[in-house]
Amino acid sequence: MNYTLLAEQFFNGFQLGIILFLVAAGLTLIFGIMDLVNLAHGTLYMFGAFFASTLVAVTDSLVLGMILALPVMLAAGLLLEFSILRTLYERNHLDQVLATFGLILFFNELFLIVWGPEGTGINLPPYLTGTITLPGGITVPEYRMVIIASGLLVALLLYVLVSKTRVGMLIRAGASNREMVGALGINIKLLFTLVFGLGAVLAGFAGMIITPITQADSGMGESILILAFVVIVIGGIGSIKGAFIAAILTGLIDTMGRSFIDVALLQIMDTVAAETAGPAISSMMIYILMAIILAIKPSGLFPPKGA
Amino acid sequence: MTEIMLKVENLVKHFGGLVATDSLNIEVEQGEIHAVIGPNGAGKTTLIHQLSGMLESDSGTIHFDGQEISHMSSANRCHAGMVRSYQITSIFKDFSVLDNVAMSIQAREGHSFRFWKNANKDAVLAGKAREILVEMGLEERAEVLADNLAHGEQRQLEIAMALATDPKMLLLDEPMAGMGPEESSRVTKYLESMKGKYTMLLIEHDMDAVFALADRITVLVYGQAVACGTPEEIRGNEEVRHAYLGDD
């Protein structure tokens, strides 16, 4: 066993988990509080990627571009909420699924037209392109460190917001018992708008910080959306803590699977069979994980109390 | 000594830090109407949820009609002969009144894996359902969509659906909630006429109805039974008067 590789892969899995968490956090809150199935959450991730790319190009600064993109994301999220999604809160899940599916089709096409089929991207400034060597000979690209650090920071801010502030108290209350918040005489509409805006910013932030690595293209939101679904289902819908743990778990299992499953399979089967089965199994691992967890706990690992 | 139909021992249910049911013991005799009263938040509805199997209890046992049902599913408790009604009307709104009741009838007639024959034209289901509606005085509304019934009528339908399962025991969760005085007294009369035929656990805020109907009353406060006895005993119980009924 190569321990350096193992450590690096652990690190990589963690980073994937962070991105998943940022997307899943908003998704799980929006589900939990507004009971809204928002397929277009992946679209918000794409928004973040494209807006930041353009703003980074305009300002010629990674940091400035991304910081400017955050309020743009908030505005886009609020606009979307105000124009279409707000009317969907009282609709059933089916209407929500369909309408947000329509949004996906529309925005994917729109972005394709505006930015062209090649999409767009962000170039890292020279100070972020190097690699860091950690003790034990583990080398990691600097920028991936930045992702982890900023992702953890956001997760921490979110934790403080949700567990230490009045708004956070309402969010938690809303996630476990929607009627109760209404009964407390809170302006529900405002709370919903706020939560949606927060979710949009988080998804957008994930989209923008991953863009220097994956680049941005129309349709990028859907594969992350489905992964985020898996994450929040595992974590328990409405639970930020669940989303965090499930995201890290998913990221680690997916990465470890891709890294070591072929080696593991070679122990029990011949090369050809292992080479065929390896990629198939590693791409199914997280779904199998989800199936197992649901078979044991149908409401996920951390269902919000009272749900 | 009459037989014990329902025996609840040391039943506990926590919600987080909150204790909703606290080592509760209740015995309901066969054929009696046993009312459970208590202030809001005393854990009455939670108790019904636990008894009907909607909520899993943290600990304690429930015996019904000689068998332990503590871990039985709702559907099986119903088949064993214990059925509940809902405080907040829970009916099939897009079905006709008759079909609502017919669903209960169908449930007691064995499995429903019958895929072909038109159940709408099933004389057995419709006939029995109509009988129940006649008993409840809803026969004229049989073909109306349940959603289009007046509130009081929906409450009656709620009880009719429970009765149609042919139960031994009814768990009635505020059957008179939201009814006008006329409907309320009709239901009271009806329940009275059913006395002896069914064992009933009644939760109700309408104290006139409770004291008119109940053979025995258990007073629930913070998930604990603070008193249990005949209406007269409860009326005369200083502690209950003070804590709950008021001193009038």
Next chain:
Amino acid sequence: MNLEILKTPRGIYNSLLILLCIFMPWIAPAIGQDFFTDVFGRIMIVAIAAISLNLIMGFGGMISFGHAVFVGIGGYAVGIFASHGIESAYIQWPVGLLMSGLFALIIGAISLRTRGVYFIMITLAFAQMIYFLSVSIEKYGSDDGLTIDARSDFGIPFYDLNDALTMYFTVFVLMVACLLITRKMVNSRFGRVIRAAKSNDERMHTIGYPTYGYKLTAFVIAGMMCGLSGLLSANFEDFVSPDMMFWTFSGELIFIVVLGGMGTIMGPLGGAIIFLLLSEVLSNITNSWHLIFGPFLILVVLFARGGVEGFLAKFEKSPEAKS
């Protein structure tokens, strides 16, 4: 069959849908658009998938976002056997139906333990898993799919699926059979349990129904019906590929059901005709047709609940029970 149904707009519309399907092989050449017969054949195959989705979603309230996966399983039953030279329909079809039923049983058994939003997402996730699995199986073409050289062989003289008209009417007859089965089933005792569970699942439990088993049965029946759509699709297109189970197709199926009128017998057929003709027309107008289609979908959801059937039902005087 009486003529009563022709007295309501819905009745006329429904009759028209069926007549259009019956006579398309003659209408199309008459208007010089032969290829319309193919379009309608394809529409009816999609309609079967939509009918099966409607059974669980429209009547049973189970929003499956992975329904297309069963089309794929049925299709691959034909494709895989054909690639091994086994062309007998008596092997291909039963296996195809059984496999779609089996997958539905497994997916349903896990997904139905959960509710609402969870159910939507889990069915989607499972469908994606099977999609990726099929892409990674190189032996059966991977994403390139399988070209099917010979259609299913029923061994009946003068009955040959290679004949276009035979194929067309095989699809038609099976689609009508699915419509009839749905109609029979939703009014049966079983169907009432499913519909009541959609209306109020908790109450069903308290009046004595363990609804899980009923819902799972409905899910399996729908899976098999959808597998039938796949069997037909493989024969009709002479081709199967993982693409037929991609999640967007599941989304389109949901839309078809809603557009046509959810929880009505004929809704899925009307929805399939309108959806597929519309996408054909829009894609001929512009390559960027999703730009129009996306908002159209949203408008339908926001303002045309109940779909076409619901709209037409407004013209009816008495609120009649769903037929």
Next chain:
Amino acid sequence: MLKKLILAAPLAAMLAVPSVEAAEKIKVGIVLTLTTPASIMGKQMKAAYEVAYDHLGGKMGGKELELIFEDDGLKPNIGKQKTEKLVKKDKVDFLTGYIWSHVLGASAPVALKAGKIFVSANAGHSLYAGKKCHKNFFNAAWENSQNSMAMGTMLNQRGVKNLYILSLNYAAGKQMVAGVERTFKGNVVGKDLVPTSHKDWSAEIAKVKAAKPDGVFVFYPGSWGLAFFTQYKQAGLDKTTPLYSVFSVDGANLPVYQKRKMKHMIGTFNTMFWAPDLDNAVNKRFVADFAKKYKGQIPSHYAAQAYDSLMLIAAGVKAAGGDAKNTDAVRKGMEEADFGSVRGKIKFGKNHFPIQNFYARQVINKNGQWQLSVRQTVVEDHAPVMSNECKL
């Protein structure tokens, strides 16, 4: 009333397309992907067809030529539907285009059953080069594994001993891997096929670093390439381990690489049957006219294939004296392939796939425009390995 509108509108809209046929036109139906992010290739190919059309003077065998383009939306069932429409409604004489093997797999049988000649301008479906070869099926591009086989040979020539293989987990991706493994003589120290949904290679890149190969073979076309090559540099691998790619760096995406300032791509090698600076007169004219037609871009091999596809059809029609319906004569003319190809001279095997040279190409920056330049011939007259499985 509404229902009538609902039904009548689409019918009317479809009927509105005139179906009256102009006499004696030669019609070529072209199915490409013109939507989705994959349209980056389709749009170049469309332009190349138009260049070929211009070079033919809008005529084939003396008759007026009409090109009808359709978009397959990257979906096999749509591709098939469009092919049916072209065959049955537009009554085209030839079908060409077809970028993707799955679209081709669904569509080609329709055309072949209808007795039409079908020319794949890109999809190198290996079954059609072998078992499924058909007298009316031509491929003006390559068979999937040919190019990576050439790459394997080139790696041998360049002395690569330890190779790490990275590809996508789908049919073409696996065929690329099979191709390079068939000819590469050194050690394969690692191999990863990632699902198409993945855009983050952190795990794979870590494995590459640990394996320390002296070359990395990649097949990451389109947007995968953009993402992968970016991460390759971020991991610092561009400085230690040379990249050898197939179908990942081409004329269609080089302008994008240049726009994104991915300078580490300059100097990397790939293989291909053609390059824009391949020295022949036809190619020079094609490259120059293509740039005029399409944003000043240098054509990609996709464009070159599209151009040759139409020229191949033209050669057939010419040989049949302008009688496109005389399929036998047309086919014979196409088999002889007596036309000016951008590859210089072109010839076909009995399976109707080209037998052709493959070249090592290197990314260079010439006059501020990144492009691919021929370095040397890697293999000559290469035919698909499954050619002998074809029973024509």
